[in-house]
Amino acid sequence: MPEITDEDRERVELLRLVSSSKHEFKNLTLEQLKRLQELVEKKDYSHDKKAHKSKVKLLGKINVRIYEITEGRGIWG
Template identity: 85%
Template sequence: MAEITDEDRERVKLLQQITASKNEFKKLSLEQLQRLQELVEKKDYSHDKKAHKSKMKLLGKINVRIYELTEGRGIWG
């Protein structure tokens, strides 16, 4: 069995935080979002098609939120 790294723990902690509530995702700072993006991108889910699809969907949401924070507004307003 593969060893659990500190990065794995950090990724899981951030993922648990955003899955606890829809509002938690918007509470993450820009730095936390960028770190989560980095950690999720590193993780290889190619062996599981459904997990890989979820990863890509999450990365899309993270990118949108980072854009909102850096532009200082939401996309539609």
């Protein structure tokens, strides 16, 4: 069984914040979003097709939110 690293714990904690509510995603800071992006990109889900698909989808949402924050507005409003 692989050892659980501090990065794994940090990634899981950030993912818990995001998944606890659909609005929690908007409460993350830019730094938290960038860190989550980095941690998710590092994790290899190639062995699990569904997990890999979820990873790609989550990275897309993170990118959109980072864009919204850096541009100072939402894309749709």
